[in-house]
Amino acid sequence: MTPQSKKWMRRVAKPWRLVFVGYVLAMTLATHWPSLELGTEAQPAPDKILHMLAFGGFALLLWRTRWLGAAWMAGPVAIAWAALDEVTQALPILQRTFSWQDMFASGLGVLLAVVWIWALGAIGGPANRARLAFGAYVLGDQFVRLRTWIVGLAAAGIGAVVMALVMWMLLGRAFGFPYYSVLATLIVAGVLGAVAATHLTLAAMYRRQASALKGRQPCFECGGSCCDVAFDEFGRGRCPSCDARIHRGQWREPMDLPLTAALRGAGSAALTAIGLFFVAVFIYGIVLGLSDRLTVAGHLLHLWQRLTPDMQVALDLAGIALILGVAVRVYRFRQAQLHDRQHVQCRCCHHDLRGTPLEGGLGRCGECGTPFVRFPHQPQAVSRRD
Ligand SMILES: [Zn+2]
């Protein structure tokens, strides 16, 4: 890594590092507050779900700080922190207790975070990696600005409140109050609402920033301008500031495939998700069916029934999030295939492009006009980081 690219990396990581440190302080304070009891006797707080969310969030934020060399390292570090957090709670002066179920729920949250880090990680060949580097650069640049954080947090708050209110009214209609795990359902609905609202708001800001980026032509490694670079006949060049390999086509990438092409990718992911769901239901059915004949199945069922209701909800949610994570990875894999073959077969109309002339690595489909890039087949053609 050159000094320029190191400087850029630190600039992008700094806001996440600040947020991470604040998050860990707040979380440690909350988990160690002497004899803290959330909820009431009749309506206990869904501890396990909170543990899952808290440590899942810990692992995700730690990943964004880029303090760890490899992304998956966030998993073991978060597990170690969860264990430390749980053990220190058992200190007599705090009047709180160590709980294996809490620890298990924290571990489940970390596992989900790692699965989603994997699901959203770098994938595909040079062309798709260039597309991902473009996205990662815009996203990194976006979160350097305070405005993004304020807008994102406001959207998250509004989304959480609206979703929780809607769920509150729906539950009241369907079950009448009191519904035994109303708090758990509201928390889950709130988190989903926050994620959806933040995603929609930031995606709108992202699109504006991405189109502004094309004119500036920054190096994705160090952020330096590459406007005056001379490219060779294949469109290859070097960043004048950090000497990283760049390509003329890296800023020209259309970010999204048209809906018809994207749906082809979504189809396989949807099938994967449905398939995995039925496998899960099938296994559950076998356990139920064999529970009186097979002792292992009987034990499993017995174990499940002994769990607290909020632990059961946490496990259900974890199962759904795992299945969705795998489906997202399958979808992204399919998209990567389409993007990596863009110079062979048009991404939009499937027209054969092998005879289409290229100019400096760039070309245009003769049938539908979709631009394409032929990236040189070197693994480090563009950014190696995700
Ligand atoms: Zn550079």
Ligand SMILES: [Zn+2]
């Ligand atoms: Zn075409």
